[in-house]
Amino acid sequence: MLKRLARISRLLALPLTAASLAAVGLAGCSTTGPADAALEDADTSNVLIDARGVARLAPGERLSVDLRARDVVAHVAFDGLDFSRVDLAFGDEGTAPLAEVMAPLFSHPYSPLEAADGRFVITADPANIPELTADDIAALEVERMIAREHGSRAPTAQPQSINDCVEQTIYFYVDIVINDTVQSILCAHTIVVCGSTTCDMQTHNGHNYLFCDGQESWTDAKASCASQGMSLVTLNDAEEEAWVTGFASAYSTQKWWMGMNDRASEGTFVWDSGDAVSYTNWYPGEPNNVSNEDCGQLNRFYPEPGWNDEPCSLHLRYICESD
Structure with a gap:
């Protein structure tokens, strides 16, 4: 997952100019400002939300990410991000502030803010995350949170010392109520866990x-x-x-x-x-x-x-x- 996210990050880590904000709108992200269709052919199923993009919004303007649009996967780079200016939208059902939606997870022992790569992923459909198997998705429906290990920074995936580490991806379901309708989103982030004799x-x-x-x-x-x-x-x-x-x-x-x-x-x-x-x-x-x-x-x-x-x-x- 980390390799995939790194590839996506390289593609999306561009300044959010007026044109690129328009592309975000095509993917399910929009602002209250005018849209520019110059990047209509861009691959917009993956959306980057970061501090630089939000900082470019006009005063009072907000970024809205529609998770019901085109299988959107939002990659949230949280370093310096003003969460209070980002909303999650669910088509015609309405919107919810991202900070409010994520608040229970931000205080969780496996907080997305502990992600090793400084970002987490949110989506409305677990099928949008390709490394999740059918069994994983079934487990999520029951457990609401699962952890999976996808690799190691050491020659083996068995930590035996402080230098032997494994990447562990945490998947959470978050339920929010918008206009009396329950909307579920999936949050995923990767942490690094290490062995030790302590x-x-x-x-x-x-x-x-x-x-x-x-x-x-x-x-x-x-x-x-x-x-x-x-x-x-x-x-x-x-x-x-x-x-x-x-x-x-x-x-x-x-x-x-x-x-x-x-x-x-x-x-x-x-x-x-x-x-x-x-x-x-x-x-x-x-x-x-x-x-x-x-x-x-x-x-x-x-x-x-x-x-x-x-x-x-x-x-x-x-x-x-x-x-």
Whole structure:
């Protein structure tokens, strides 16, 4: 996805003159000013929204991006962008301020403003993002947020040190109400997650816990814990879970691996430690095994509590616990 976005950026990263604003209008973006059809034949299905273009608007003028027009994919370069001057339009249904639409995501643990390339993508139809498979789109309909890994900046996609990093693309659905009609848009952005040996030890009720900031697959996280004579964390009751998630969230409100998994037998969840399963706290609707999710994690629904299952290959922070 990053390579595709870089190619699009090179094509679209031009000053938004009066003529190029007209081309934006053909793609579903328009201003209140006059239109110039000089670039009518330009490829306008991809639209760049950036600070330079918005700064060229006349006083009081706003940029409106119609996501219902011609399969529009809007690429938002957020560095210095005045979001308050950009609207999202949905054909005849009406418009909504971009800042208002994106506000819940801007404060989310996986905020689009954390994108590694300084931009995020929005579109009304997930089919407009070619790397999403039919299974991914089906998963989005259920989960509303998924993460997929599309490559690595290291020779392998298995982080083992601070220098080994993986690109992780986060996809969100956002629902907004315009004139009593619910409109859904998809937001996508890419972050870089890296492995590390940085772990902080805490003690609770006679057990040691390692909160490891490096992001690993579930299998590598399990191996890392085992190398310390520990297992991925087991949560035996609500009190222990509250203590663990409180500490984990102090380090990061993003997702963390725990020991719960059904890798050996689908639907039969066990703890990595081998302890009996005496307590669970799955979020409503979870676990659902969407896209072959066999490993349990915390903080998927932060700040709401509740466990979630994820593909074990995803690279997340992790928590180890002593026996």
